[in-house]
Amino acid sequence: MPAPDFLTTLTEFAPARLRGLPARFEAQKIAFGPVVFQCVRVAWKSGLLALLDAAGKAGASVEALAAQNSLSEYAISVVLETALSAGVVRREGEHYSLTRIGDNVLHDEMTQINIDYVHDVCYQGLFALEASLREEKPLGLKALGDWPTVYEGLPELPEPARASWFKFDHYYSDSAFAQALPHVFARKPRRLMDIGANTGKWSLHCLRHDPEVRLTLLDLPVQLAQARVTLENAGLLPRADLHPIDILDFDAPFPAGMDAVWMSQFLTCFSLTAIGHIFRRAAECLAPGGSVWVLDTFWDRQRHDIASYCLINTSPYFTAIASGNSKMYESSAIVASAEAHGLRLAETVDDLGISHSLLRFERTA
């Protein structure tokens, strides 16, 4: 039997071109996807990729790596051979070195945040994906704790899941906040409601941006306790009203008289039925001339395939771990829901932050 090509001839593994069966090979990448994920993650976390980076083009042998790393030669060979098969490292003779893919794993912030989120928050829970899809309940959440949805559990998530969840959430939403602010404040809102205020980050931006604006923060009580601390520490609590609510209690009205209702990365947490009830109440609580703003990541409004790929593959987390019945929506589904519940789309701004779009709705007559 001939030796596998990548052990003899390859300087960089290029599986799709190897044996004229690219589709079958691609299918094996799916079959072994979780194995590759775990090995590459270990290669990164154990410091092997950093050692290869330091070794430069000349690379390093397993023996040399073992002399500088806590993993044995056996363990290093297992991890790096899988990394080789995935194109994360290349091998010439006995020496491994880093490829451009490996360089991304080692240095790219988005890749690292995504790997930590998938491993720490999603990996174990996704084992229950099929049952979660059938029951539309987040049955995988038990891997992290005992709550009805992830949102009740956020402040108590065990580490490192908690840190990885917040890094993932903030990495994507924070990047868009600064760019969204001028759009919202161009209309000079005096009363602004932040639904799903979480730790209070957006509210803080607003209160600092405009000394005359008053914020109303809506979220579950556990989250608002955190937001209170954020605002108190910044000395901005006097211009904020905290309104604990379970948004899924569809009869609970929203505080009225709002010039702006803001929902960032919020609607993705809910089913389309619940989203309809949220839009209905958001429309009802607007002051004359007020707007409902939705800042979110829609996979159909991305300029780059990489963003659509990441977004689409976040949906199974919503099923198995977050809520059981929500997902990363296409913008058309959100607009249709708003328009069926008393609002009309007035403005769309794309390409904010990493992958966000900002939608502005007005009340229909």
Ligand SMILES: C[S@@+](CC[C@H](N)C(=O)[O-])C[C@H]1O[C@@H](n2cnc3c(N)ncnc32)[C@H](O)[C@@H]1O
């Ligand atoms: C993905 S986070 C988004 C946070 C923030 N708006 C941002 O852009 O980073 C979703 C927020 O919705 C809140 N949330 C989820 N389910 C809720 C419910 N049933 N009632 C009220 N708030 C809820 C969560 O507590 C969390 O703060």
